[in-house]
Amino acid sequence: MASSAESPHEAGKQSFDIVSTYRSLLLSDPELTMPVAAIEALVSLLQNSPSLSTISEILDLLASNAEKLKQSIANPISLSAGTDLFQRYIINSLQRGGPAGAAGDFDAIRAHLLTNGRLFVARAKEARRMIAQTARQFIKVGSTVLTNGGSRVVSAVLQAAAEAQIKETGAPRFRVVYAVSASYKNSYGDGGDTAEGTATVTALRRLAVPVAMISEAAVAYSMGQIDVVLVGAEGVVENGGIISRMGTYQMAVLAKASGKPMYVVAESHKFVRVFPLGQQDIGVDQNVLNFTTKVEEVIETGLLTPKANFASRRIAGESITPDLDGSGYFGKDALHDSKNADFVDYTPPGYISALISENGVLTPSAVSEELIKIWY
Amino acid sequence: MSFAPNLSSFLGSLKESPTNVELSLQTLVDLFKRRQIRGSRQCAIATAHLLKQVIRRFKARDTVSLIKRVQDVGQKLTDAQPKELAISNIIRRILGVIRDEADGDKEGDAFQNYSSSEPGTPRKKGSMSPPQGQQNGVPVIADLEALHRPPLLTSHTSYMASTNGPIVTSMFSLLSQPLSDTSTPGSQSPAQQLYSSFNPTLRPQELSAEVIDGIDEIIDELDNMDDQIASYAIDHIHSNEIILTHGTSLTVQRFLLRAASKRRFTVIHAEGYPNQHHETHATITGKHKASSDGDPDQSDVQRFAKPLIEAGITVVLIPDAAVFALMSRVNKVILGTHAVLANGGLIASAGVKSIALAAREHRTPVVVVTGVYKLCPTFVFDFDSFIEYGEPGCVLGCAEDSDLIGKVDVENPLHDYVEGELVDLFITNLGGHAPFSLSSVITEQYRSEDTDLAVGN
Structure with missing residues (x-):
């Protein structure tokens, strides 16, 4: 939270x-x-x-x-x-x-x-189990899976795949590459400042699944050895795209460029009625591109007069709370923003091979039909 | 005249001994296994006829046991030939008919269940198909659909989907009534079984009679499918165009022939060596050799009497290797397919993928003509498992290249998996569909309970 x-x-x-x-x-x-x-x-x-x-x-x-x-x-x-x-x-x-x-x-x-209040919760958990049973079939014997984030569904899928392969062949015969964000500070309160997904990685390693943790910068480097990309989503939007942990979009672009399939696992109660046109249109206030200058030093050199200083205009348009902890007058870079763990990006539907919900495997366009059915 | 059993001999045997269902089932299983009935269309027809027999002979007390029976028979048939996806599609259609009959009775006797199509009910999905056509950007087709589709079909599609509960979408499954909480959310089968079993108004004779009517409609649909698909040909083929096609698909030939009745155009036909070239040649000349036994769609080619050249069309026969070289001059690629998967991907004869890729390279539109019975609702996790391999003798004859024998591995795949993104338009007997809207056509065709046939057992 x-x-x-x-x-x-x-x-x-x-x-x-x-x-x-x-x-x-x-x-x-x-x-x-x-x-x-x-x-x-x-x-x-x-x-x-x-x-x-x-x-x-x-x-x-x-x-x-x-x-x-x-x-x-x-x-x-x-x-x-x-x-x-x-x-x-x-x-x-x-x-x-x-x-x-x-x-x-x-x-x-x-x-x-x-x-039936508690029933809904039980069903939501059941949905995750069903997704795991369907999606584990995407993880074939001998394949290498790339994932990121802390999705509980992805974790369930990987564990289900491991258990199924143990049952069938005696051992899990797939490998997992887990891309973790270096600057991640866990805000879900389940492990302090360890990287998100650590719990999943530990659980998988306990099931004898070989896991490699890489930084997000190494995704392109690793892509050649990946067979399938599997991600969770925070929301599945109207056109079948997803809103997910920051970094998912670039993984999708890289996967597409290398011709690797990317599958999204998400329960159907995450389908949400927004239609983002681009990254700036998600509807979340996150100051990712925070342009700053060393204004005082620039003025000291005499290169600019204080009037021409465009940074002051930017402050006027500043919508998030100004940073007051002394690290700089103009707010933090996204890199040092304590909220960057919650940053999300939008992956357009063209990058997604299929979405797996508890209702089965959907093409991205089928998502809009599900939404249209309840809204119109 | 060949004496090996085939589709027509099987249909004949069904007529001769209508009572011995188990024997017929076993015969068909053997025919499927021996590949004496092969090709989507033949498998679909055989399956529909057999199930009609099964249902006629089944002393049904209730729909639950009838559904169970059909599922059991269906399991045997699909096990016999899992690569012929049309078999399971027909079984799903028939299961849908049975479920709809059961639900129709459940919903009340106020209206004659499927023939009536009350307008204005928001949950009639069948009546949604014309707007869908417009949504795809082919409004003409949608209008044509209303004109050309015979009434039996309209009634059919309208009852395919008319039976969902008041709340249509599975998205509400999280919140809905706990009736279905014992099973998987989203699947309605226990609820329906509950309904049908305590439904006293349902008389077995009526049920099986109506189901058999439904199957007859499916069989009619299979027979008239090519004509319906061909009726869209004029919209897609224009004068002086150069059309590239491949293989011996009867659907494609009839499509082109219909256009030839109004237009003059050129057809470039890739011959499909080494598995299909004899049939391709026969298709072009119209003289099919009866000796090529056991080849796909054999009797189809025989039935296809008038070849394109007789209709005044210039046909250019090329080897598959020349496809890329000629693609820059081609206006449109028209292909048949073996099956269409839920993600829009095709299982088509070998060579189609290279044609589709060449077309993509030259930005040439690719049109796939297919009957709806080839659309599969299941998502395939392993595409390669559907690729069938043929005899290596076609590639490397034993006699002439005997010094190679034993020194090389010979592979002869009969099918290609073609990604849906390579196709620009699907034309089915229901109209034209953009690849991304195929999923809605598929949800209209089949009941969601039947998507996974194995689970029903």
């Missing part, structure tokens, strides 16, 4: 605090993904607001709380997949009726949601 600034407009009017509920849910279960935690938080919101009578009241309450949740964290993409899905499910059930009750019967839907 990004420990960014607390939500400025923390609700004082309601006793139920969606943000803290969400956070305690995430902390209580390390296996829980953000979208599912968001859904759980919204379910307990419904539980705590018994006095709702009209449908629009319910939808307003859900929308405002979903918004509050999104505001509270730095990168709301994954989370918004969960809140969007939940809101859409409520609207759909209210309009068309469903197995939970006739159209408009909110009490029945609410009863269904409240009684």
Whole structure:
């Protein structure tokens, strides 16, 4: 969890605090993904607001709380997949009726949601297991797999592949190349400042899978020995592209350039209704390109007058909190930004060979159809 | 006239002894294993006819056991010849028919289940196909589809997909009713089995009669497929174009022949040495030699009476090696295929990949004509497992090159795997589809429960 600034407009009017509920849910279960935690938080919101009578009241309450949740964290993409899905499910059930009750019967839907709260979590975990069972077939005997990030699904896939190959041939007969970011500072609280994915690497090595950890700079160097690239995703966007850990896009480009297939494993509750046109369009405020100069020294040399100093204009446009820890007046480079572990990039669908969700193997274009089915 | 058993002798035996289903099944399994019935079309027809027999003779009490029976038979057939993907596709279609009948009865007797196509219901996926055509950028085709498609087909596709629950998408599987939580989320089969087993209104005779009607529609579809595909030919082949094709696909020949009725163009035909060149020559001259026994689509070539040259088309026969040299002059490449995989990739006869790559190099559009029964919903993890190898004798005859025998390894792959990105347009009997939209055509064709046939068992 990004420990960014607390939500400025923390609700004082309601006793139920969606943000803290969400956070305690995430902390209580390390296996829980953000979208599912968001859904759980919204379910307990419904539980705590018994006095709702009209449908629009319910939808307003859900929308405002979903918004509050999104505001509270730095990168709301994954989370918004969960809140969007939940809101859409409520609207759909209210309009068309469903197995939970006739159209408009909110009490029945609410009863269904409240009684089955834990079931959703169980299903989300089941989804991961199913993905692992499908996707492990991409890891053939004798192949070398490249991956990155700390995706729990990727970890499940690799372990499932190892177990299956142990069962079939007596030993895991594939190798893993794990690209880790050197500057990574773990923010999920599961191991201090060890690189993300260390837990997966340890687990795989315990299963006798040979793992090589490389820096992200060595991806191109290693690509010749790779057979398949396997990554997780924070969100799967409308055109079938993915938003994932920073560095995934360049891995995808390199894989494409070498003609290696790249597979994405992600549960279908990570499908999110955004359509990024490029890296700057993801909808996450991350100051990756932070241009700085040594302004004071430049002025001292007399090369520029203070007026012409364009750096001051940039400060005016600065949207993140100015850096005050003395490391420089103009904020940190992305390299030294403590938040860089949460940086994401967008991989366009053309680089993705297939997406594996619990519903099977999808082409990137099939993702948009799934989304269209629930939104239109 | 050959006396080895083949498709027509098998269909004859089905007619002669309609009661002994097990014997027919065993016969077909043997025919598949011995490759005496081969080629997607022949396998599809044989499978459909056999399953019709199976269902007619099956004393069904309920749909669950009927589905189980079809799955068992299907398993035997696919095991007999796993490389003929059309077999499992036809089994999936028939399973879909049975499931739809069961659901149709479940949904109520208010309307005659499949023939009615109530307009305006949001979950009618079958009625979505015309807009899809437009989405692909080929609106003409979509309109044509409505004109050309015989009514039986329309009803067919409309009931293929009409039976999902009120909430259509599997994305809601996370949140939906716990009814299906005992099984995998996203698969509805236990729920459906529940429905069909406590459905008292379902009478077995009615069920099997309607299922057999459904199978007859599939068989009709298989028979009329080439005509429907050919009806799009005029839109794609223009006067004075140079078309490159390969192999002996009857679908391609009929497609070109239909265009030849209106247009004058040139066909460059790559001969497909060493496995197909005899049939290619026969296809061009229209004189098929009956002696080439056991070759793919043999009887198809026989049925294909009028060759292109008689229709006034200039046909240039070239060896496969000349494809690249000539590609710069070609306007369009039109290919047949053995099967189309879920990711848009093709299993096609050997030589097609080099044609597709040459076309890509010259930015020549590649059009693949195929019946929908060749579209497979399964994702293939190991493409190479579908490549079939033929006898090395075709490459290296024992007599003439005997000094090479024993000194070299001879490989004779019959198929190529061609990536979907190399294809620009698929034309099926439902219309034209861009490669990226194939997945939606596939989801309309088959029920998601049947995607993995093995799991159903």
